[in-house]
Amino acid sequence: MTKRLSSKYKIDRRLGLNLWGRPKSPVNSRNYGPGQHGQKRNKPSDYGLQLQAKQRLRGYYGNINERQFRRFYKEAVRRRGDISENLIGLLERRLDAVVYRMKFVPTVFAARQFVNHGHVLVNGQRVNIPSYLVKEGDLIEVKEASREMALVMAASQSSERDIPDYMEVDHKSMKGKFVRTPQLADVPYPVKMEPNLVVEFYSR
Template sequence: MTKRAESKYKINRRLGANLWGRAKSPVNKREYGPGQHGQRRKGKPTDFGIQLMAKQKLKGYYGNIGEKAFRKYYEEAVRRKGDTSENLIELLERRLDAVVYRMKFAVTPFASRQFVNHGHVTVNGKKLNIPSYIVKDNDVIEVKETSKQLAAVLDASQSGEREVPEYIEVDHRAMKGKYLRAPKLSDVPYPVQMEPNLVVEFYSR
C-alpha cells in the first residue's frame, strides 16, 4: 500500500472535512487537525488560504494527485473552450481511476488507483493499468474476468455509502459499465462542497 493510501484520513483531518463521506473517517470524532498542534485555534483565513484549501480538497478527493499533474489539468482546462472550472471537473471525472471509483468497483479513490495499477480493469476490451487515462464518452469499462470475484470488488459494489451518478451506467452483476457523458459540477456527487472556481483563482494569480 502506498504512503498516500496509508495517510488518506490525515487529509480529512487536516482539511477538517469528510472528503469521501465515509462513516469510518476520524474527522467524524475529531474535527481538529492531526499532530501535536492540531488543536490550536486558527485565525481568519486569507483569500490565498481559502483558495489553497479549495485546491487541497479537490486534489485530495481524487487520491491526492501530485501538484505537477494537477497543474497540468488546470492548464488543459484553460486551453479548452468554455468555463475553466467546469472543464477542470470534467477532466478529473474522466480519469480512469475516478471512473472505476464512480462505478463502485473500488471503495475509495486510493483503492481505485491501486486496482487500475494492478491491471484489473479493461477499457473497450483492452487491459489498461494507467489510472490517469482519460476516458471518452461511451467507453466501456469492465473488471477483468479473473478479478470479478475479489472480495474488495464485491464489497465496494454492494456498499450503500454512495450511489452511481447519472452520467455513468453500471451492471454490477457483470462488473461492467459505460461512461455516458461528461458531468457538470452540479452532477458530481461530492460529499462536501467543492469550489473549482477558487482553484482557478489560485492558479491564475
C-alpha cells in the same frame, strides 16, 4: 499498497472535513486539525481559501501530485468554455475516478491501485494508467479473473455511495459505460468543492 493508502485519513484531519463522506473518518469525532495547535482556527486570507480549495480537490482524487494537477488546470484553460467546469470534467474522466464512481472498489486510493495492477479493461483493452482519460461512450469493465475479489464484491454491494447518472453500471457483469462528461452540479461530492477558487489560485 500505494504510499497514500495507509495515511488517507491524515488528509481528512489536515483539511478538517470528511472529504470522502466515509463513516470511519476521524473527523466525525475530531473535527479539527492534528497537533497541539489543531484546534486554533484563524480566519484564512483569500490566498488561504484558494489554497484550501485546491487541497480539497487534489486530495479527493487520491491526492494527485502538484505537477499532474497543474497539467489538468492548463488543459482546462486550453479548452473552450468555463475553466472550472472543464477542470471538473477532466478529473471525473480519469480512469481511477471512473472505477471509483462505478463502485468497483471502495475508495479512490484502491481504484488507483486496482487500475495499476491491470484489473480494468477499457473497450476490451487492458489499461493500467490511473490518469488515463475515459471518453464518452467508453465501456469499462473489471477483468473476468478479478470479479470475485473480496474488495470488488464488497464495494459493489455497499450502500455507502450511489452511482451518478452520467454512468451506467451493471454489477452482475461488472461492466459500466461512461455516458457523458459531468458538470460540477452533477458530481456527488460529500463536501463543497470550489473549482472557481482553484482557478483563481493558479491564475494569480
